Each structure stands twice: as C-alpha cells, then as structure tokens.
Amino acid sequence: MLTDAQLPLEQGCVLSLGNFDGVHIGHARLIDTLASEKQHCKAAVFTFAEHPLNLISDRKIVKYIIGSSDKMKYLYELGADAIYFADFEAMKDYTPEKFVDKILMKKFNPRLIVCGENFTFGRGKSGNTKDLGRMLTERGVECRIMPPVTYEGQVVSSTLIRSLITNGDMEKAEKLLGRKYSIMLPVIHGREIGRKIGVPTINQLFPHDRVVPKFGVYACVCEINGVMHNGIANVGVRPTVSENEPGPICETHIFEFGELLYDKDVRVSFCKLIRSETKFDSIAELKEQIYKDIEECKNYFRGMN
Template sequence: MQVRQGIPEGEIARGCYLALGNFDGVHRGHQQLIGNIVQKARTEGKLAVVITFSPHPVQVLGDNPPGLLTTRAMKEKLIAALGVDFLFILPFTRELAQLPPETFVQDILWPHFQPRLVAVGFNFTFGHRGAGTPALLHRLGEELGFKVEVMAPVTYKGLTVSSTAIRNALDRGDILLARKLLGYWPVLAGTVVGGDRRGRELGFPTANLAVPPEIKLPGWGVYACLARFQGQVHRAVVNIGRRPTFGPALPATIEAHLLDFEGNLYGQELELELRAYLRPERKFASIRELVAQLQEDCARARELPLNPETGRRNHTQGHGVKYTAENPEIYHGQIGAGKNEGIDYCPRQETPAGLSPGTN
C-alpha cells in the first residue's frame, strides 16, 4: 500500500473504488466497509483507495476530545492489511472544517479522485458542522457520476461496533469485549523511557512506556499482555496508573515487567498487546505484600500463549486467565478473525432512499 499526504497529483487515483472516513481503530465495522471496497475494486480491475484525515477532526474541533484507539502508524498498518492500494491522508484544519459539504465533494473529492464508488459508514458526516450526510453524498454522486454505498451497522450481541463502544469497554478494563469489537487485541505502542527504578529494586524491573498523549488508555489497573519489540515476544505484566503504594498523587505511568527478559530497552519502540485485566490498582500495606501480589500477577501472565502453535488453553492454574471457545486468541497481525463469533453484519436500520447498503 502506498501512503500519500494530501490530495493526489495527476490522474493516479481516478476511477477508483473509495472508502471515506476517519476509521479510528480500524475496527470490525471499518474492516467490513474497506474490505467490500477492495473486493469490488479487484473484481473490476481498479484501485482500492482509502481517504482519511489527520489529525482526527475531534482533536481540532473538540473541547475535550476522546482518546484515539490507534497511532497513525498502526492505523496505516491495519488498513494496509486489508489489501488497499492507496491511502490518502488529508490534513484536517479549521479551514477544511469550514467547507460546505458540497464544496468538499465538488472541489476536492470529485476532481482529484473521480471515484466510481464511494463507501461510507451509516453515521458518516462531513463538511461544515457535519451538514454532509450519506443522503447528500448520494445526491451529489448522481449529479457528478459516482455511486454511493452506505455500510450498515455491524453489531456484536446487540451492541453496535463503534469507536465509542470500544473506548467504553477499555474504560471498564473489558479487554475481551474490546477485542471482539476491534477484531484484534488492543495495543499500546510507544517508546521506552527512563523511570525511577523502583521495580528493579523490588526484583521486577519495568519498561516505562511513553505513548502519544492523544492515545486512549484503558482503565487504571494491572493487565496481562504480550510485549513485542525487534521481533521478540515476551509475556508481561503492565501496571497503568499512579502506583499509590509509593505515595499520593504520583504521575500516571505505564510500566511493563517483561517475563524471562534481561536487557536494556531504553529508547526502543515497544508494543504492549493487552490480553486480560488482572486486578485494579491499589495501595498495599507493605512492600512485602506488594511483592507477593506481583508474583501472583506474573504467574497469571505466564498462562498467555505466545504464538498460534501453543494452542488454546481451556483450563486455569490458580487465578490464571482462562482460554476457551468464548475467549479465543487473535494473534498479532491478524485482523477480522473469527467473524462468526457473534458478529452480525446485517443491516439494523433503514438505508436512506436511493442508497445501497453495504454488501455482506
């Protein structure tokens, strides 16, 4: 996949099949929408193109924007995995936000892309104050010569798959639900920075992860995860919070203890693939009590399978994480796996007149 900043030059993207949206998290609804575009483009021998925006509009227009589910690099990786040919990232500015929706289509979308088909989500809006709707896009498409396809809601056990629903699940520490909605395990990615070395003094050295400030963090607590760096994978325990045992109102940190690892990670890029919520963060009465709890946390994290060859576990050891048919693993790099695990791709509301719902 080629990634381009801004609108294309020349005719490189003209006649494409195009998915338009913010695609925060590239969750299962986004995967279905983009996947449909890729399939149609392949059938017709055309390019599959995605247009998205950076920064996210809520970061420019919102007073208290919600955290983003992926870094830009991870979003690009997830979209590329769906088979897209070109990803165009349009700079989102207040000037762009002021454009009437008709101007956006007539001056940007049509002259530079001339798509055969534009696919959007059921709740997609664009243009000044979100005045552009799928119905308006359809009308403009009829005037200019492109078709519009609206992706119906994707649901999981009656819950509409959305970035908001995923953020709510993360707030509660519901990692399994977040995975079901995303189609992959939630990931925190960033750079390892220096810390106060308290973990090393206790016998549990930690990697302190600095993530971009706009990224959504899960609810504070202790999680089992898989840590990935330079092709290596290690089970890990990560604490997200203020470490109340060591004092009141300390700065919030993300500290990961990698099991069976010795080395210096400072300055390296690290991914923490969250697999299970273990317990809330709490203040311990003594260091001895804290160490005993950390030992138990590590024992539970050891039950995580490192790769597909380890198979699924349908038992627990002590308070270990349980792996069953209700808690399947989706491994790094695989998205959209397990589509039949309660995921419903059927339309849940009427499509505006003249629009075609996304095919399944």
C-alpha cells in the first residue's frame, strides 16, 4: 500500500482511478490495461477506503461488497503494484484542476491514467472524464477512458452486484465478480444451539456498513488455513431461536470439521441459495429442516464434481 511518505513517485507510474468496490470483472479490465502498459514503472491504483457518498451524507448510502483488506488482495492479484487509499475529506473541496495538479500530477507523476467512463472528480463531482482527458492531454499525459463491461446485456457495476447479493443470486454475482462472493470476518461466540443439536457452526457478524445477502440458507465453501471445506451457511437473524441479535449473522456448519475457530478470520464463499430464512415452531422442527438442507447442499456439491 502506498503512503504519502512514499510519494511523489519520481519514476512515474501508470494509474487507475475509482472506488473499486467488489473488484469485479470491469475493474479487472482496468488493471489488465495498467499491467500491460507499465513498462519499467509501477501499476498504481488510486481509490478510497470509504465511499465518498458515505462521507458527504449523514447515513451510509453505499453498503460495501468487500472490506479494504479484500480490496487490496484482489487488486494485487489482478496485477496492481501499488494501491493508494486517498483521504477524501482532504480533497473534497478541490476544483477539478486542483485535483489533477495537486494530486494526480504532483503525487503520482503519471504516464498514463485509466478509468471507467462514469468517473467524476472535483468538488460536487464537477469534473467528468471528458474534462479529465482534456486536462491530462494539456499536461502531456495519456488518458484512456474504458467502456463498460457488459454481461447478458447489463453493464457490470458494483451497484448491480450489490442487488444480486441482496437477492441471493450468487451464481450471477460470481459471473460479474469473477469469483464467488465471499465474506472474511472473525468468528464470534454464539449460543452453541447448533452444537447441541449435532450441527456445530461458526458465527460471523456482518459489519453495519457491509452488504448482507438475502436471508436464507446457502451452499458454501470455507477456507481455513488455506484448505477449502464444503459447508452450509445460514444468513439472517435466527428467528426460531433468538429475537435480539445485534445484526445479521452468518452461521456456517462446515462438513466433516470439528476444530474451534473462535476469533480467527474465516473466508466463507457463497455458492447457491438453497431456501429463504424461515421461522419454525420448535427446535425439533428446525433440526429436521437443517438435516434436509445439509443433504441438499451435499447433493449440490456432488453435482459440481
């Protein structure tokens, strides 16, 4: 990760600009372009830890698909060499010209800047890609505006992917992300009701600023110490056993796995929605349905093999 102490980049860079929430296949094309054009300099990414819309509003307008650590992980995997998380508050009142000169030119010394066609910059989003291209050309820098990537006639965007996740369409979300939608969160202590009925689970609490999948039961894959394990996850508020959860929880039963994972970060990747969350009349009824769900998930994985 680039810090201000490491700037300016005297050797120059090729630079991509954007929020990059989710790091989807449209973003991948931007980074591919950087990686192919860098030639003896860094492929750098200019982004934000917090979405600007959330910083200018009293409420969280944008729910994040992934956290900052995953954003870095996926951008590096795609070919970025350096990632700079900008301080939006420090530059939100800059004119477009000041942003270009004081931030882009002075800090990054770019040879090429790449961004999507919906990129805006400057106070009140007053600068657009046409303005950016003109200003950079005047300063001797190439600007490449990339057209959107489409899938099945729809423009691939973080907004569309959020909608797919909240509707439980994990298969289509995977196509647009280029990988399964996943969470990477610490395992917290629960009430151990699953353990008492023979189905131990790990519990993970969704942060308040994160997208939450449609409440329901999912076939999933868990990564533990680099090893992948099939499992079944329930996302919701556990209506049968609790009515006062602090927020949506992901409860995951990992098949053929018995280790305790409290306080460890575990990645849970969502494969397919099995059914919506249901409130049952009794624990016995819930247990019966859980075993049916487990068998359906195992059949799903058998079919994938």
